Amino acid sequence: MTRYAHYVGSLPAELMTGDRAVMQWFADHSEGRPVTAVPCDLDPDWILDYLRTRKQHADVFEIVRPGEYADYSDFPSYGLRSGRTLEPRHVSMDRVERIGQVVDTFESLRSDRPELAGTKVQISQPSPLDLAMFVFAGAAVSGGLPVWPAVRRSGLVVGALRQLPVFTEAVIQEMTEVVERYGDRVVWQLESPIALLSMVKAERLRSQWVLAPLVARQLAGFLGRMHRIGAEAIVHLCYGDYQHKSLLTPRTLTPAVKLLGRTARLLREQGTPLPPVHIPCAYGAEPAPLDPRFYAPLRKLDPDWKVIAGVVSPDSEEDSARALALFEQAAGREAYGVATACGLGRCTVDDARQAAATTVGLAGGGGPEQ
Secondary structure (H helix, E strand, C coil), rough: CCEECCCCCCCCCHHHHCCCHHHHHHHHHHCCCEEECCCCCCCCCHEEEHHHHHHCCHHHHHHHHECCCCCHHHCEEEEEECCCCHHHHHCCCCCHHHHHHHHHHHHHHHHHHHHHHHCCCEEEEEEEEHHHHHHHCCCHHHHCCCCCHHCCCCCHHHHHHCCCCHHHHHHHHHHHHHHHHHHHEEEEEEEEEHHHHHHCCCCCCHHHHHHHHHHHHHHHHHHHHHHHHHEEEEEEECCCHHHCCCCCCCCHHHHHHHHHHHHHHHHHHHHCCCEEEEECCCEEEEEECHHHHHHHHHHHCCCCEEEEEEEECCCCCCHHHHHHHHHHHHHCCCEEEEECCCCCCCCHCCCCCCCHHHHHHHHHHCCCCC
């Protein structure tokens, strides 16, 4: 068995010159090795374009707290105007046609690249929970407070949770249309910084016993809905990477392991297969730790997860390899894939190239066993 190379998504702005150029870059830097999918992020800053365009629904949204996205503390918060009812169309990402363009471009590229036969295009999909929280809670979330026990009395967070079903329906509606058109060619990377950051914060507040069931229920429930509409998923957990800075600094992988343990049990109960999951170990500009104690919680990771080790740093291939060895030793198995902790959009071009080279080098050649 050998590992997949997994690319989380974005590239530096200088390389985001078009869909084909982006996907060609990933294909070129994979050196013919197997990859989980070929990504084409539609927003190099994750959901910033989406957040900014909520202003186009000014008849529904009002700005509760202004912000210009200078840093994590400068994210705006929206509120619902008095007497208005939020509908899925107000929070839809409106990407069906845009995703179609990406798929067509990928098909053209794949026809010229025999090594991509059978490979799918990866579309980033923010979790509905993250969309709701960032729209309504804004700086309360991006300022490092994405945890219910700590902020559940905040009106912004309560408003976000109240509207979560609307965001969920909006995402499912768009996914369903894309699956009906292009389902055999698309893999969705389900991304939820809120899920992991909440668990990290809760660990410090010693309240994971309260939070873990809530976050896991939301994550498992949405993965179940994705499965039922035929959407293939890869889960991407994250510590935040805006301006290449993490929101919180993890001390161990305990929060991720506890979240995934509960999520796995819920997925089995509802008959949903466990998808591959990317666990970040590096965070922001910091490389993955080389302390075995950081990885020790992986001994309790549910064995059915196909785990992608987010250990790659452009700073040192040798240290990335050491981090991968610590990850796999603690987990008691070879990783399904190898990756950086987040996308490459906040890196320099040289760092992006080095990160890709290290990812491919650690993944190794050959096709992974299923």
